[in-house]
Amino acid sequence: VAQRSPLRAGMAVAGGGGTSEPAAGGAGGTSLLTSATTWPLKRYGRFLPPTDSDVEGQNTSSWKVFESNEESGHLILTIVVSGHFFISQGRTVLEGFSLIDSHKWLKIVRRADCLLLRAQSKQNECRMFRVQFGGDSKEEMLEHCCSCVQKLAEYVPVQVTDEQSQKLPSGENQVKDTEQNASAPHIPDEPLPDSHLGERRSVTQLAQSVLKKQLELPIVHRHSTWSAQELGPFIRLCLMDQNFPAFVEDVEKELKKLAEG
Template structure:
């Protein structure tokens, strides 16, 4: 299919893509044993672009080939999800449902993730498009699980032990050298059988909290 004319792209917003893929379903009823397949295009030999026209038409071109044409003013059958630098768009036709996904690339002063986020914010005005924050969540989880380095204070140790601080103790604090695991099990069971043990645990917890307060 031929691309649009040069005059049609005036005032349009264009974003280069790194990859495009569309799903071909072998069966709308998902017959057992039937597998769906994806057809891929990339920007290795020809430019791959997503363009939002001034008349609210969304186009995806691979060189001079038109891969997708979506009318944003009639987007009631569209929905999508965005994650990182990738976006999946699903839209229903009269007889079947189509799916395609795109992966953005760095463009001008925007990273691939920023380009995807910018397009997602624009398209979300036309149809439901969920923007996943998985990368931010993973960054938070990674930060929270980092091992403490340098000089570890008593306050940091007490916070980790009482689950009130982020991070984990260095390997030296996690190495058991005093006894074997089998003996630990016997020792813990023996301690639990001691009527004074709960009071001892409570006393230890209070002491840890006092150390945290002193180190603030």
């Protein structure tokens, strides 16, 4: 069963990946920095759409797969009490976004112990990824999946498909099934280049892309109401949201407008 854990423990799992089990911790609470819920994953797959350089008439779409293991790091799905959703492997964030209002752009389908997620961006770009939950037995994997679905259902509807066909579709039918009934596609095991829509970046790289220069503030503005122990995990949480860098850019643009006005 997924466990409640302090945010620092959840972020430690996202940052260190030391175990395939959910991070242990206390009962948790309701504040942003209090708790997160984590689930172990067996594998995570990202759909790679055809590119402009692909041969016309050939179906070259495929899946990039990440396996949970000691060598590469354990895959962990985390939902923070603030509504942030993350998938991490070791110190790398594979997925990160806010579930608030996600019903407007996110579709989730469950089949057995797997979830298929289809996200539509503001630029009309479509991303798909799939996860299979981990566990010591099939029953435990299903239990983890059910627990996660219950949590996700607080933010977005989750469609459940029948299990008549044990052989999952592949190739072009993957996209068609996803757009119709979003049947879970088969995920091949060969390593493929990362999609530009889901590029792997560490928290350090994200921080470097956001923090371009140091601002000199007046003394009166240099005091923060956040303690150092609270501020660090909060910043990590923001950086792990894949929409945060764009948000920072928008804020910077508005600040420049205000400064010029």
